[in-house]
Amino acid sequence: MDRRLSAEDREFQADMREIFRTKVPQEVRDKVARGQELSRDDIAAAHRALHAEGIAVPGWPVEYGGKDWTPRQRHIWATEMQAAAVPAPLAFNANMVGPVIAAFGSEELKARFLPPTASLDIWWCQGFSEPDAGSDLASLRTTAVRDGDEWVLNGQKTWTTLGQYADWIFVLARTNPDVKKQAGISFLLVDLDTPGVEMRPIQLIDGGHEVNEVFFTDVRVPADQLVGDENAGWDYAKFLLGNERVGVAPVGSIKRKLADVKDHARSVATDSGTLLDDPLLAARIAELEADVMALELTVLRVAGGSHDGKPDPASSILKLRGSELQQAVLELAVDVAGPMGLAWGPDLDESSLPEWAAHATPTYLNFRKATIYGGSSEVQRQIISGGILGLR
Numbered sequence: 001m002d003r004r005l006s007a008e009d010r011e012f013q014a015d016m017r018e019i020f021r022t023k024v025p026q027e028v029r030d031k032v033a034r035g036q037e038l039s040r041d042d043i044a045a046a047h048r049a050l051h052a053e054g055i056a057v058p059g060w061p062v063e064y065g066g067k068d069w070t071p072r073q074r075h076i077w078a079t080e081m082q083a084a085a086v087p088a089p090l091a092f093n094a095n096m097v098g099p100v101i102a103a104f105g106s107e108e109l110k111a112r113f114l115p116p117t118a119s120l121d122i123w124w125c126q127g128f129s130e131p132d133a134g135s136d137l138a139s140l141r142t143t144a145v146r147d148g149d150e151w152v153l154n155g156q157k158t159w160t161t162l163g164q165y166a167d168w169i170f171v172l173a174r175t176n177p178d179v180k181k182q183a184g185i186s187f188l189l190v191d192l193d194t195p196g197v198e199m200r201p202i203q204l205i206d207g208g209h210e211v212n213e214v215f216f217t218d219v220r221v222p223a224d225q226l227v228g229d230e231n232a233g234w235d236y237a238k239f240l241l242g243n244e245r246v247g248v249a250p251v252g253s254i255k256r257k258l259a260d261v262k263d264h265a266r267s268v269a270t271d272s273g274t275l276l277d278d279p280l281l282a283a284r285i286a287e288l289e290a291d292v293m294a295l296e297l298t299v300l301r302v303a304g305g306s307h308d309g310k311p312d313p314a315s316s317i318l319k320l321r322g323s324e325l326q327q328a329v330l331e332l333a334v335d336v337a338g339p340m341g342l343a344w345g346p347d348l349d350e351s352s353l354p355e356w357a358a359h360a361t362p363t364y365l366n367f368r369k370a371t372i373y374g375g376s377s378e379v380q381r382q383i384i385s386g387g388i389l390g391l392r
Helices: 007-022 026-034 040-052 071-083 091-104 107-119 233-247 251-267 279-301 315-342 355-371 377-388
Strands: 124-127 143-147 150-157 168-174 185-191 197-202 211-222
Touching (some): 071 279, 091 107, 091 124, 091 168, 091 233, 168 233, 185 211, 185 233, 251 355, 315 377
Antiparallel strands (some): 143 150, 143 168
């Protein structure tokens, strides 16, 4: 594959680079580069800066604010954004519920929800996983029963990322218990201020509060907040996950982090020079660089995440390999930190350590989730074996 950019693409790349480095607040970019946790205001400021430039939701249909970009231009947009340490537009809005509403929602739902979803005037969160329905999502037990002009929603969702900041949640619920499990699921939009909704924080191993569990007790949802057809939610969920999986192969971020790790290794002195002079470590870095290049070529081959409402099976390759490489680079960062990486946590006096070393272990621990969310690695291998290799 020819990876050289045309004159048009080089100009496009320069435009993206200028926007990312001048329009997004520097303090937000600095936090991302240092691996610090972003606040709600940080995430919103970055998203809205991109929206103001018209590039927050490029994957949407053009009539709803998307861009008629080539796959290579979308790749340039993503990699330049990641290289500049710019947080991506909020995924729940840009990559998940927005495309679903645009593809399957009524005209009323599109007019009502797409503009504030693109601008982040509505902050969405995801209500898919349940305590007994994660990778086997079709086994979900949250129910929605029709009662006149409303649905009555009961059940529980878990691992609801950034739900503490959200205004609305998109929910998969069982609306027909008498058919096979994939066939009786619907896709509902729920205002989190509705009576009967309760959100509780989940404390993570790195000490942060990033995810939540959500409980629905006789929550009344207007019937017109059903997306598409009743009992067709499983198809919409597969469409959504196809888009999500393409977005979790962050080549630019992996490249930036790997370059940072090389710099850190160069700063750690040993008896014979620095850690970067160690041939085993150098070989490990070289292998990762080759793997990232192979991933980038695969990203360029996959033109978007979904076609005709169905996910491209190749998106599972990106999800699988991208998440594994993220973890491998972060594990390398912990190894480079060595004993310095053993001291971490909210009570740590970071002035006694290099900042990168203090963040190495909690970041590594946080991203153990990467091979689970969006469909676990085991699920991705199953999709690849059937959808690409034709194995049964």
